Amino acid sequence: MKLIHETGWAPPPATVAPPLTGDIDCDVVVIGGGGGGMSAALRLAEKGVDVVLLEAQTLGWGASSRNAGYITNSVAADPELLGLLLEAERLRHLYRFAENAVHFAEDAITHHGIDCGYQQAGIVMAAVSKGQLRRARRNAKVLAEAGSSAEFVEGRAAGLPDGFLGGVREGVGGTLNPGEFVLGLRAATITSGVRVYEHTPARDVTDTGGGVTVDTPDGRVRARKALLTTNADSAGLSIAPKNLATPVWTSLVETEPVTPERLDEIGWTSRAPMVTLHMILESYRLTPRGTIVFGTRRLQTGRTPLPDRTPDQHVADDLVRGFHERFPGLRDVPLQQAWGGWIGMSSTWLPVAGEASDNVLYSLACNGHGFAQAQYVGHLLADRISGAALHDDLAAIWHGRKHFRRSFVSGPALYAGWLADRASDRLAALTKQQIAPTRLLGFFIAHPNG
Ligand SMILES: Cc1cc2nc3c(=O)[nH]c(=O)nc-3n(C[C@H](O)[C@H](O)[C@H](O)COP(=O)(O)OP(=O)(O)OC[C@H]3O[C@@H](n4cnc5c(N)ncnc54)[C@H](O)[C@@H]3O)c2cc1C
Numbered sequence: 001m002k003l004i005h006e007t008g009w010a011p012p013p014a015t016v017a018p019p020l021t022g023d024i025d026c027d028v029v030v031i032g033g034g035g036g037g038m039s040a041a042l043r044l045a046e047k048g049v050d051v052v053l054l055e056a057q058t059l060g061w062g063a064s065s066r067n068a069g070y071i072t073n074s075v076a077a078d079p080e081l082l083g084l085l086l087e088a089e090r091l092r093h094l095y096r097f098a099e100n101a102v103h104f105a106e107d108a109i110t111h112h113g114i115d116c117g118y119q120q121a122g123i124v125m126a127a128v129s130k131g132q133l134r135r136a137r138r139n140a141k142v143l144a145e146a147g148s149s150a151e152f153v154e155g156r157a158a159g160l161p162d163g164f165l166g167g168v169r170e171g172v173g174g175t176l177n178p179g180e181f182v183l184g185l186r187a188a189t190i191t192s193g194v195r196v197y198e199h200t201p202a203r204d205v206t207d208t209g210g211g212v213t214v215d216t217p218d219g220r221v222r223a224r225k226a227l228l229t230t231n232a233d234s235a236g237l238s239i240a241p242k243n244l245a246t247p248v249w250t251s252l253v254e255t256e257p258v259t260p261e262r263l264d265e266i267g268w269t270s271r272a273p274m275v276t277l278h279m280i281l282e283s284y285r286l287t288p289r290g291t292i293v294f295g296t297r298r299l300q301t302g303r304t305p306l307p308d309r310t311p312d313q314h315v316a317d318d319l320v321r322g323f324h325e326r327f328p329g330l331r332d333v334p335l336q337q338a339w340g341g342w343i344g345m346s347s348t349w350l351p352v353a354g355e356a357s358d359n360v361l362y363s364l365a366c367n368g369h370g371f372a373q374a375q376y377v378g379h380l381l382a383d384r385i386s387g388a389a390l391h392d393d394l395a396a397i398w399h400g401r402k403h404f405r406r407s408f409v410s411g412p413a414l415y416a417g418w419l420a421d422r423a424s425d426r427l428a429a430l431t432k433q434q435i436a437p438t439r440l441l442g443f444f445i446a447h448p449n450g
Contacts, residue, residue, distance in 0.1 A: 001253065001320075001335040003310040007066040007255055007432050008293075008339045013058050013186060016408050020197040020219040026052040028385055029214055029223040031202045031237075032230035033059035035371060036363055038185050039108070040227050040378035041194040043274035047386055052221055053194050053390025054214065056201035060182030062231055066246050066341030067371050068252060068283050068295055070273060072123055073098040073148060076367035079168075080135060083142035090396075094350070095148040097396040098373060101365075102173045105372035109176070114184030117288040121174035122275045124153065126160060126167035128326065129428035132277040134169045139277075143168065159270025161263075163326055167277070175273045175285050178371060190370070202230075205239040207357035225385050228362040229378055230372075232342035236304035239356050243343030243404040247302045249413070251311035252295035253319045254287075256334040266329040278421040282322050287420045291336065294323050296368070297421070298412045302342065311340045325425070338371040343368050354399035361385055365397070 006012060030041045033055030044051040075082070075098050082091055109118050127133035140152035150173025155164050161345070190196050197216075204215040205226060212226040234240040263271065263286070273285035278449040284294045298315045316338040324331050344366045346352045351365040351373050359382065365377040380394040390398060 001316060002337045003313065003316060004337050004339045005308055005310055005426050006339065007064060007179045007341070008252070008337045009069070009177050010183055013183060016058055017190065017196045017198040019199040020054065020216050020221070023222070024052065024195075024219045025222045026195065028048045028052075028225045028227065029054065029212065029221045030227045030229060031214065032056075032062075032196075032228065032233070033189070033196070034062045034064040034229060034231055034374060035060070035182065035185065036231070036365060036374035036378035037227070037229035038189045038329065038378070039375040040229060040382040042189055043379045043382035044190055044386065045192045045194045047382070049386055051194050051294060053189065053196045054200045054202050054221065055196070055198050056233070058198045059186040059189060059196065062233075062341050063341045063366065064371065064374070065179045065182040066252075068285060068293060069175045069178045069290060069371070070123055070275070070283065071102055071118070071176060071372045072369055073102045073170055073172050074125070074275075074369050075351065076369050079139040079146075083146070083255055088145070091146045093392070093396040095143070095146045095352075096171065097376075097393040099149060099172055100393050101372040101376035104379065104395070106184065107117070108375060109181065112184055112188040114181055114183060116176045116178070116181040118176040119174045119288075122272055123170045123173055124158065124160065124167045124272045125170070125211055125277055126155075126164045126274040127277050128164060128425070131163065131424070132199075132427065133167075135277055156267070156324060158272065159268065160272065160274065161266045161268040161327060164274065167274070169272070173372070177204045177288065191405045202237065205237055205282040205360065207239065207359045209358070212359050214418075224359070226360045227378075227381055227385060228356060228360060229374070231364065231366055231374070232344035233306055234362065234364060239360055240358055240362060241354070241404055243347055243406050245346060245366075246361065246407040246409045247304065247306055247342050248345050248409065249300040249302055249309070249340055250296055250343055250368065251298070251315050251319060251340035252293055253316055253323070253338045253340060255292045255330075256335045256336050257290035258292060258330060258404065259290075262330065266327060278424070280417045280421055282326070284323070284326065292323075292330075292333075295319060297322050297356070298418050301409065301411045301414065306342050309340070311338045343370075345407060345409050347404050347409075351377065351397045352399045353381060353394060353397055355401050385420045
């Protein structure tokens with residue numbers, strides 16, 4: 001198995017937009033060209049706003065091209081837990097935002113004509129133990145009450161592989177190739193009239209009162225307003241709110257192709273993409289190239305400036321152990337490659353957007369579930385920065401100027417989460433019963449941000 005620096009989904013863009021040299025003026029500058037930044041810039045250009053997009057590498061280089069490719073209406077925290085912690089109306093609002101984000105991302109595929117293998121496929125939050133199955137039933141109930149499109153399903157009836165007992169099937173969304181998607185969105189952005197500068201990191205962002213200046217290695221942008229869509233790297237910019245994002249490294253592994261006959265043999269007849277109900281999820285999905293991509297399980301923290309890195313061998317080995325435990329019938333399938341990416345975890349584990357200063361708005365719609373949400377928030381922030389009232393869906397995640405509590409996400413806490421999941425697996429294997437460790441998290445996110 002090769003450990004690679006870049007995304008395993010698609011090659012890098014064939015050409016690169018030139019970096020910024022010298023000083024320029026514009027109306028709005030968007031900093032960070034992931035799905036969120038590109039979507040914001042596209043919306044601004046569509047509205048006739050003179051917009052500049054600065055990207056430290058090439059557009060889509062970050063999490064947006066490296067993720068597992070689930071277009072999901074999940075939010076990062078456990079639904080049952082959210083049901084306990086948030087008022088019913090707030091929860092409904094949050095899930096409506098997440099579901100609209102899915103439709104937004106689907107529309108973007110159609111609107112820009114992006115060929116990225118999107119399959120509307122009913123992602124299943126799948127249980128691998130009786131304890132997880134009980135939790136799946138409770139989660140389905142919470143989600144139904146919150147108005148989310150989701151239903152409880154039994155494993156065999158839902159065509160899940162042997163060993164997956166059932167779960168909650170999301171009624172919207174599916175999977176795609178995020179590398180191909182991002183290349184398509186990048187092409188649309190470049191041809192849209194957005195002034196794109198690649199290999200142009202923003203070093204410093206200053207709100208001067210009358211506007212914003214952004215310093216880059218070889219130039220400066222003066223703008224009326226700015227949007228920060230820098231995800232995990234946000235902590236590297238002093239204008240970003242303190243404790244906005246904790247960078248977390250997430251790894252994925254891809255197998256060699258597996259024949260349809262073998263998938264049928266192990267009972268994966270629905271081919272449904274799955275995430276498990278562990279405290280730190282495991283994800284398993286098929287790709288149009290016939291391979292299986294799986295990941296997460298083990299998360300690692302990092303400090304800015306974030307390194308351009310590969311997954312650690314021991315983390316990739318642990319993911320493979322998990323794959324073999326879940327799919328004993330596929331133990332002989334060769335492994336091809338492993339890659340990873342940085343996600344930015346907010347201290348509430350919920351998507352957030354708000355104001356860093358009078359003229360600078362930010363988004364952090366991520367937490368490992370933000371592929372569609374980041375794009376939707378980018379679009380809504382673009383409307384907001386050009387004078388629109390706060391959209392209902394933006395209001396669902398709006399943080400305004402409030403401070404962020406320090407995140408409890410740390411290397412030791414993530415390791416403890418991994419240990420708890422493994423202990424829980426072990427217990428399930430021994431007793432065919434499983435505790436629900438997610439409940440332990442309740443204490444930590446009981447009072448989101450003060
Ligand atoms: C391995 C992995 C698996 C995931 N799986 C899923 C999934 O299946 N489904 C899902 O919904 N979500 C998933 N996610 C999360 C999802 O990918 C992100 O939430 C989403 O892509 C975030 O988009 P973004 O535009 O906010 O950030 P990014 O895509 O990270 O973009 C931020 C951009 O800003 C640039 N940048 C940073 N600092 C600067 C600066 N100072 N100046 C200029 N540019 C800068 C970066 O180079 C980067 O291109 C996963 C993430 C990872 C890493």
